[in-house]
Amino acid sequence: xxxxxxxxxxxxxxxxxxxxxxxxxxxxxxxxxxxxxxxxxxxxxxxxxxxxxxxxxxxxxxxxxxxxxxxxxxxxxxxxxxxxxxxxxxxxxxxxxxxxxxxxxxxxxxxxxxxxxxxxxxxxxxxxxxxxxxxxxxxxxxxxxxxxxxxxxxxxxxxxxxxxxxxxxxxxxxxxxxxxxxxxxxxxxxxxxxxxxxxxxxxxxxxxxxxxxxxxxxxxxxxxxxxxxxxxxxxxxxxxxxxxxxxxxxxxxxxxxxxxxxxxxxxxxxxxxxxxxxxxxxxxxxxxxxxxxxxxxxxxxxxxxxxxxxxxxxxxxxxxxxxxxxxx
Numbered sequence: 001x002x003x004x005x006x007x008x009x010x011x012x013x014x015x016x017x018x019x020x021x022x023x024x025x026x027x028x029x030x031x032x033x034x035x036x037x038x039x040x041x042x043x044x045x046x047x048x049x050x051x052x053x054x055x056x057x058x059x060x061x062x063x064x065x066x067x068x069x070x071x072x073x074x075x076x077x078x079x080x081x082x083x084x085x086x087x088x089x090x091x092x093x094x095x096x097x098x099x100x101x102x103x104x105x106x107x108x109x110x111x112x113x114x115x116x117x118x119x120x121x122x123x124x125x126x127x128x129x130x131x132x133x134x135x136x137x138x139x140x141x142x143x144x145x146x147x148x149x150x151x152x153x154x155x156x157x158x159x160x161x162x163x164x165x166x167x168x169x170x171x172x173x174x175x176x177x178x179x180x181x182x183x184x185x186x187x188x189x190x191x192x193x194x195x196x197x198x199x200x201x202x203x204x205x206x207x208x209x210x211x212x213x214x215x216x217x218x219x220x221x222x223x224x225x226x227x228x229x230x231x232x233x234x235x236x237x238x239x240x241x242x243x244x245x246x247x248x249x250x251x252x253x254x255x256x257x258x259x260x261x262x263x264x265x266x267x268x269x270x271x272x273x274x275x276x277x278x279x280x281x282x283x284x285x286x287x288x289x290x291x292x293x294x295x296x297x298x299x300x301x302x303x304x305x306x307x308x309x310x311x312x313x314x315x316x317x318x319x320x321x322x323x324x325x326x327x328x
Contacts, residue, residue, distance in 0.1 A: 092277030
């Protein structure tokens with residue numbers, strides 16, 4: 001493998017016609033430059049520099065090598081220039097995995113805030129369920145995942161950052177019981193529920209606490225599809241409040257009794273290097289409650305204690321529990 005320092009010394013000697021001048025330009029001693037050229041000649045197996053009087057000039061082989069050396073060193077300079085913005089933290093890439101609801105109603109504001117602070121940041125989003133996102137994290141196909149808890153995996157850590165209350169949703173004109181519906185209220189209702197995932201498991205467990213088995217008339221893999229069907233008067237549902245923030249007036253909504261809350265968390269590999277871009281994304285996810293309010297100057301991604309957002313923990317904090325712990 002060619003040594004770049006040796007190539008650079010060779011080119012400099014040819015350009016300046018002197019080992020001494022090349023040494024002065026590089027801030028080295030003349031013997032050090034002579035050694036670099038000698039080692040390159042040994043590597044190539046040919047003489048590259050000849051002395052003509054007091055001037056050092058390339059041999060025939062040196063002339064042939066010179067064009068290649070200039071091209072190699074030029075490409076190296078271009079590569080170093082391309083890496084400079086990454087070194088300075090001006091650009092970067094973050095690959096985010098998320099569930100469908102969070103990808104529509106949570107991530108856009110957080111991503112916009114992160115890109116405002118770091119315009120050169122490239123963000124890729126992949127949508128799937130919690131188990132899929134964890135698998136992709138483990139194989140390093142993702143940098144961070146925003147999932148509904150709980151979840152489990154190897155060598156990964158979780159930071160809960162948002163509590164999302166699930167609410168009863170009914171067509172306009174429907175009547176909700178005072179204080180909100182309990183599980184037995186839905187016995188004679190046409191129910192449409194989300195199919196699979198931690199959100200559905202939480203709803204099923206909510207029914208089971210009252211000794212009732214959830215028996216939806218229809219199941220869908222899309223919260224957005226369920227919203228449209230409820231708005232069309234085709235039935236009732238229990239949906240994440242996060243998905244209803246922009247739909248005021250389209251349905252009748254009410255908290256349920258007892259209250260039902262799902263927790264969203266950020267998940268990363270325990271050994272993940274936190275680049276500037278990843279840190280900015282995490283900071284803006286923690287401040288999501290702030291991002292849903294009118295912006296305040298110089299207040300981008302400031303942590304908030306309002307609403308139902310839990311107090312965040314730093315990912316290096318001992319308070320952070322591995323995802324395998326289901327106690328959250």
